[in-house]
Amino acid sequence: MSANETRQQIVEAADRLFYERGFEATSFADIARELGLSRGNFYYHFKTKDEILDAVIRHRLETTRDMLDAWERDIRSPAERIRSFFRILIANRTRIMAHGCPVGTLCNELAKLDHAAKADAARLFALFRSWLSGQFSALGRAADADALALHVLMRSQGVATLATAFHDERFIRREVADLEAWLHDQCPDASLPPPRRSP
Amino acid sequence: MSANETRQQIVEAADRLFYERGFEATSFADIARELGLSRGNFYYHFKTKDEILDAVIRHRLETTRDMLDAWERDIRSPAERIRSFFRILIANRTRIMAHGCPVGTLCNELAKLDHAAKADAARLFALFRSWLSGQFSALGRAADADALALHVLMRSQGVATLATAFHDERFIRREVADLEAWLHDQCPDASLPPPRRSP
DNA sequence: GTCTATACGAAGATAGAC
DNA sequence: GTCTATCTTCGTATAGAC
Numbered sequence: 531m532s533a534n535e536t537r538q539q540i541v542e543a544a545d546r547l548f549y550e551r552g553f554e555a556t557s558f559a560d561i562a563r564e565l566g567l568s569r570g571n572f573y574y575h576f577k578t579k580d581e582i583l584d585a586v587i588r589h590r591l592e593t594t595r596d597m598l599d600a601w602e603r604d605i606r607s608p609a610e611r612i613r614s615f616f617r618i619l620i621a622n623r624t625r626i627m628a629h630g631c632p633v634g635t636l637c638n639e640l641a642k643l644d645h646a647a648k649a650d651a652a653r654l655f656a657l658f659r660s661w662l663s664g665q666f667s668a669l670g671r672a673a674d675a676d677a678l679a680l681h682v683l684m685r686s687q688g689v690a691t692l693a694t695a696f697h698d699e700r701f702i703r704r705e706v707a708d709l710e711a712w713l714h715d716q717c718p719d720a721s722l723p724p725p726r727r728s729p
Numbered sequence: 730m731s732a733n734e735t736r737q738q739i740v741e742a743a744d745r746l747f748y749e750r751g752f753e754a755t756s757f758a759d760i761a762r763e764l765g766l767s768r769g770n771f772y773y774h775f776k777t778k779d780e781i782l783d784a785v786i787r788h789r790l791e792t793t794r795d796m797l798d799a800w801e802r803d804i805r806s807p808a809e810r811i812r813s814f815f816r817i818l819i820a821n822r823t824r825i826m827a828h829g830c831p832v833g834t835l836c837n838e839l840a841k842l843d844h845a846a847k848a849d850a851a852r853l854f855a856l857f858r859s860w861l862s863g864q865f866s867a868l869g870r871a872a873d874a875d876a877l878a879l880h881v882l883m884r885s886q887g888v889a890t891l892a893t894a895f896h897d898e899r900f901i902r903r904e905v906a907d908l909e910a911w912l913h914d915q916c917p918d919a920s921l922p923p924p925r926r927s928p
Numbered sequence: 929g930t931c932t933a934t935a936c937g938a939a940g941a942t943a944g945a946c
Numbered sequence: 947g948t949c950t951a952t953c954t955t956c957g958t959a960t961a962g963a964c
Contacts, residue, residue: 688887
């Protein structure tokens, strides 16, 4: 196995375990066991746990950028792109109800630990923020695009947290429908499908 | 010092440290040091860390009930009571930007740990949920009072998470103003002060 | 009730053989 | 590049003196 392949496998396993169990609660042994590696070998690829965290955050930044680029390329309407963002909540509902939002929960954990990487983790939010802001600008809301982007992020985070606490899939679907209705109110010219409203 | 006094001091110190650093990241030694106690003495009061967690959650349930009871007693209008809930975000903004929402972050952490107490922690949310639901019922929205309560909780959680990630006090104030405008739209008869709207 | 001393295991990290 | 063995630190938990 080449160094890069093993390294990549470590990052992907750490990414999953940091999400499912949290950063602190995941040990080197956990990641190594997952891959059938010895702990010793581990240190050939990463000297410290913080190095793995940095690599995981970079990996998440890359995959997130790829996802947003794909939406930018494949979806014509900015409103439909924003809807794709809403729909993450439904597509990932099972994992969200079990482990929360990968971005929000990591930022919260690193904030409590006052960890050096907490600002890096917040860049994941910043990535969504600037992308969403761009979509709202394209919808003619350049003046308050950033505030609208933060508002959307805020609601997605709230839905994730409550969905985890209450394990309630209907709540997720209701709030996504409400987000779509909200989007329609914000940008009535964007030719969205007719929204269902609740509450 | 009586057993009950010491026990109460332990619970209060643990409550604060669990909030500021997280449950897992807080050790017995941390709590003991905070109070000038020896670790040995500690075990006279609590046998395991999970016992402390249970006591902390019970303590939070009590103080939360006290706060809601006081609002119920001191504030006439249900809409004004709901506004008091919104205003927690502003009153506690400094601690929220540093450590997030005490309820949301605890529920998230316990969910990741798949901890036995995660359902107990969710009862803190349930307490706010049923109280908010009661206020919306009193405002004539009995039919969808629970959905409205969850919606309010959802937005408060989202605001807390993003405020932590971005350390943005103006964002908090803007979203609280938006919540007040939303409340006014939901219950136009409730004689609220004129809301500022944004975004 | 509070203390000191200590057992035990887990986790981060290193050294050196293959 | 991967392994085993080992070191060190820390955290939970216990025993027993005062």
